[in-house]
Amino acid sequence: MAVVAALFGAVAPVSMRWLAPMLLVHVVWTALFVRVFLRKQPLANWLVAGDVAITIALCLAQVNLVATEVLVTGSSWVAGLVTMTVVMAGVTWRPITAVPVGLAVAGAFAVGVGLASPSQSVLSTLGVHLVQLLAIVLLMTLLRRSAASADTFLRESARAEISLMVERLRREDELRQVGSIHETSLHTLTMVGFGTYDEPSRTLRAQVATDLSALDKLRDHPHTASVPIALDALLDEVAERATGLDVRRRLTPETVPGDVAERFARAVTEALANIALHAGVHEAELSSGRRDGEILVEIADAGQGFDQHRLPPDRFGVRGSILDTMRSLPNGGAQISSGDRGTRISLWWRP
Template sequence: MGSLAVVAAVLGVVPPVSVAWLAPMLAVHLLWTALFLRVLLREGPLPRWLVAGDVAITVALCLAQRHLVAEEALDSGSSFVAGLVTMTIVVAGVAWSARVAVPVGLVVAGAYLAGVRIASPTHDVAGTLGIHLVQLLAIVMLMTLLRRAVASTDRFLRERARAEIVLMVDGLRREDELKQISSIHETSLHTLTMVGMGTYDAPSPTLRAQVADDLTALEKLRDTPLADPSPIALDTLLDQVAGRASGLDVHRELTPETVPGDVAERFARAVSEALANVALHAGVREAELISSRSGGEIRVEVADAGRGFDQERLPPDRFGVRGSILEAMRSLPGGGAEISSGAHGTRVRLWWRP
């Protein structure tokens, strides 16, 4: 639309259009159109300053219509300025929330009305103004619904990822418990086998002590099977999380380590979210997952070489980075997290000190 507006403006250069006014304003408009194209090709979010500049340029064009638009275009409401007003309203609605987009859209529509009145007080622009207001209402309603849908989807995916991690943790716990049960079973079975084979043909203090130990272990297992959950193999859990990262080749360097179950879950949730962000937003198909221990502190890092992001510009309804990574680790006693991101990629650092 920005490019077409320039073509339409050039083709519409008839009196009273002033080339001295039109040329510099179209040059600025072309510059802003090029910036929009660059952002589009980078597949990044629209910067707020870029949208604000677009609004300012459109408002300036609206107020200067007496020098830029022929009277015939003013009469029909088909000028290139009217088309830019539509696109500016749409862009503002996409980039900003309703509480900002609505007043901005009203300002742009009002500037269009004022510009036409300045050019010719007799022109009737009620129809065009009504169309702009309908466009403003439509884009605001559409984006409100989309943002709510995105937030709902994020919550669903976050809960599903959390449930998968819980299942993996429970599986590792059961595996460890089965190993313990197997060990106890084999010890008790060995004692009974020796008795059955007649190894002890007379009362034996050694046998009595062994049977007492076996009985104590079995009673403890019966009475408190889950009172003290076994630590989780963090490297095994993270390896499973990395294996579930869809569309991503994760290079892993995992140091064998066991941690409490709740700590393992926090690490797994943060890593899962970080890998999901790489797959969705980094523009690369490879990532690194490293775990290590240094000075008694367990560290986990997720890194990629894709396009970075600005944490300060994250939409408030995108919970993943703030909730599943930063808050999840920082709320863990002894835990923490930080994210560094730039032109050379993003690195998520997680740590926990027992």
């Protein structure tokens, strides 16, 4: 829109020698924004910083780019770009950066107008830009706080859901154990009742001892976190609930303590959520198995990678829900490898 307005308003004293190259640079930078939009990528700092630099240059060169009639009204195409640049800065950066940048852009616009028309007052236009800056900074501050609260709520909800899944699988395992013990004990008592053993039997004694030991164990540890559950069944359910992803699974049957399974499930849930939100793909792979005595779970995608060392502070999921969750587990760990060809997250635990 700025380019079209600039071309239609290209009357004296506008210089095409200035206008053409400046608009070309602006069009190229706009194409980079379109590329980001089509790929659903977050705005990169360098992209917004370049936009700021281009807008400041356009502001300072208004004497050669904007007709005097439009300059006087304060409705030039450069003024529109100032508004968009201030908004972009506020959306991308925290107030500590966005405010100085916004003031610099607004100041450059005022200086450019002063150079082009020294008698022209820019106080009203400058005031509009300052109000825009204040509004976008306040809006983004509220949105970021709301997003942080929502993220916390969703993390707690995910943890509660995983805990319920783990508890359900644990109860199913306990019921299977109870059913198995019941059938075995009942079989032993039935044989005794029918007189199968009419004299002391070493086999009967061993079977009764086994049944009593199993019953004692079930009585003494009915609901401990160490009760084993099927990790493959839990991960299969986690993958099934992943939103917006087709998760291909290669899961090896494995039984682990309940608290270990819960850590794996939390990390896998967060990893799949990150893929759906940030990787730009709709497919992922989830595998589990044994490696050098360790239980290994891997999540992989072919999307756009990221640098985990340059993640913003509000991206708690990777650090807290994946790395810290697994590394705080005794004999557990996690590693992330990411690049242009995708991301692979490895989670492990040694029994």
